[in-house]
Amino acid sequence: FGVTALRWWCSVQLLWTCYFKAPGIAISQFHTSSPASAKQHYKMLVLGGGTGGIAMSSRMKRLVGAENVALVEPSEIHYYQPIWTLVGAGAKTVASSSRPTASLMPSGVKWVKSKVQEINPETNTVRTADGTEISYEYLIVALGLELHYEKIKGLPEGFEHPKIGSNYSVQTVEKTWKALQDFKEGNAVFTFPNTPVKCAGAPQKIMYLSDAYLRKTGKRAKANVIYNTSLPVIFGVKKYADSLWEIVKKRDLQINLRHNLIEVRADKQEAVFENLDKPGETKVIEYEMLHVTPPMGPSSVIKGSPLADEIGWLDLNKETLQHTKYPNVFGIGDCTNLPTSKTGAAVAAQSAVLSRTISKILKKEKPDKKYDGYTSCPLVTSYNTVILAEFDYNGQPLETFPFNQAKERRLMYHMKTDVMPHLYWHGLLRGLWGGPGPYRKIMHLGMK
Numbered sequence: 001f002g003v004t005a006l007r008w009w010c011s012v013q014l015l016w017t018c019y020f021k022a023p024g025i026a027i028s029q030f031h032t033s034s035p036a037s038a039k040q041h042y043k044m045l046v047l048g049g050g051t052g053g054i055a056m057s058s059r060m061k062r063l064v065g066a067e068n069v070a071l072v073e074p075s076e077i078h079y080y081q082p083i084w085t086l087v088g089a090g091a092k093t094v095a096s097s098s099r100p101t102a103s104l105m106p107s108g109v110k111w112v113k114s115k116v117q118e119i120n121p122e123t124n125t126v127r128t129a130d131g132t133e134i135s136y137e138y139l140i141v142a143l144g145l146e147l148h149y150e151k152i153k154g155l156p157e158g159f160e161h162p163k164i165g166s167n168y169s170v171q172t173v174e175k176t177w178k179a180l181q182d183f184k185e186g187n188a189v190f191t192f193p194n195t196p197v198k199c200a201g202a203p204q205k206i207m208y209l210s211d212a213y214l215r216k217t218g219k220r221a222k223a224n225v226i227y228n229t230s231l232p233v234i235f236g237v238k239k240y241a242d243s244l245w246e247i248v249k250k251r252d253l254q255i256n257l258r259h260n261l262i263e264v265r266a267d268k269q270e271a272v273f274e275n276l277d278k279p280g281e282t283k284v285i286e287y288e289m290l291h292v293t294p295p296m297g298p299s300s301v302i303k304g305s306p307l308a309d310e311i312g313w314l315d316l317n318k319e320t321l322q323h324t325k326y327p328n329v330f331g332i333g334d335c336t337n338l339p340t341s342k343t344g345a346a347v348a349a350q351s352a353v354l355s356r357t358i359s360k361i362l363k364k365e366k367p368d369k370k371y372d373g374y375t376s377c378p379l380v381t382s383y384n385t386v387i388l389a390e391f392d393y394n395g396q397p398l399e400t401f402p403f404n405q406a407k408e409r410r411l412m413y414h415m416k417t418d419v420m421p422h423l424y425w426h427g428l429l430r431g432l433w434g435g436p437g438p439y440r441k442i443m444h445l446g447m448k
């Protein structure tokens, strides 16, 4: 039944892509790219060419024409970050997560290969690192978030030592796999910081995979697997948290809530945690393997601009994704203050709503489609099982499939490892896939 459901789901995706959305869209190397130089003006300016930025450039090309769209992104390589969970556990290569940015840019869209340094919404201008000023009619901000390893004493220099890794950066993800392979006996420690993070499930997915690897290699009896999280819960949505608690009990994984990593003494293989419920109390844990999820925060460019909320996130209307003060400014993804879990799946759902919002505003009409906070986290619980968490702004499950997704399933593992990368590269980034919302409805109707 599960396989039939997956096949059906894929056919719906394919049909949607081939017959309803594809005409007129071609992704190729023939975009125009240059370092920013003289003053430039664009009807639609997109900042950041990660998941949200490329997806929105593709959609905006369709809406206003390629010659009217520019995207500012400094990186030559684009990464599909969700695969890093599997890279850290040796199940995929880091090369499989990357593609040249040039191959993903929608053809005809201007690629400004530079960093945004300043955004001035009062004058509708942006300044890049090489001093170029770009003016815009409409601005889409997709700058992602910033990782702050340096906020943990002893990092990032501690990564030069063995036994420590982090799936959150392309520089350190392979160190996780090395530390796991080199594990002999002792504590395998996994952390979750005291800040918002992208993919809140990823810090614990690598724990389940490491546990499975240690079992497979006969080392589990000599290991204590420990998850120290700053959060007061194992996962924010009760339905999935209940299943995860069952798994950690069954597999003898030790969970310490409200424990925040503040220092790594990599030369001694020691990690120092503060107890967030007892200020001033710290605990030192000796580790044989340490996986660090770094503190994260808003883009410094947004933080230093009038577009930021009091913390520094892009201040948006949570339903329309339009800026709260500047009506010609919009945002998507990890850089925003949308009160949902920051994931690529959320970006997919947001891209469909934002596209609709902008098309309405261009016609001087009111936005009519509302983002419900849809987000998804495939909680990898072993080398062949996943719990597929999907939920909205209120933490209410919004599941795609007509079976209990809180249960570990092999089918969902294939979805994560085989189907999702395909949907990412060929659907989401081409502006052809807006999350499983519509399919969710189709699936449920069809299965009744």
Ligand SMILES: Cc1cc2nc3c(=O)[nH]c(=O)nc-3n(C[C@H](O)[C@H](O)[C@H](O)COP(=O)(O)OP(=O)(O)OC[C@H]3O[C@@H](n4cnc5c(N)ncnc54)[C@H](O)[C@@H]3O)c2cc1C
Pocket (backbone or CB within 6 Å): 047, 048, 049, 050, 051, 052, 053, 072, 073, 074, 075, 080, 081, 082, 083, 084, 085, 114, 115, 116, 117, 142, 143, 144, 145, 167, 168, 169, 198, 199, 202, 299, 301, 332, 333, 334, 335, 342, 343, 344, 345, 346, 347, 376, 377, 378
């Ligand atoms: C280990 C890991 C596991 C994950 N697992 C999942 C998962 O299973 N499912 C899921 O849905 N999501 C997952 N995610 C999260 C997902 O990858 C992100 O939520 C998603 O990529 C966010 O898209 P974005 O466009 O907001 O930011 P990003 O994709 O990070 O893009 C931001 C872009 O902005 C650019 N930029 C930054 N500053 C500037 C500047 N000053 N000027 C110009 N450009 C700039 C960057 O170079 C980057 O290209 C995971 C992430 C990680 C790290």
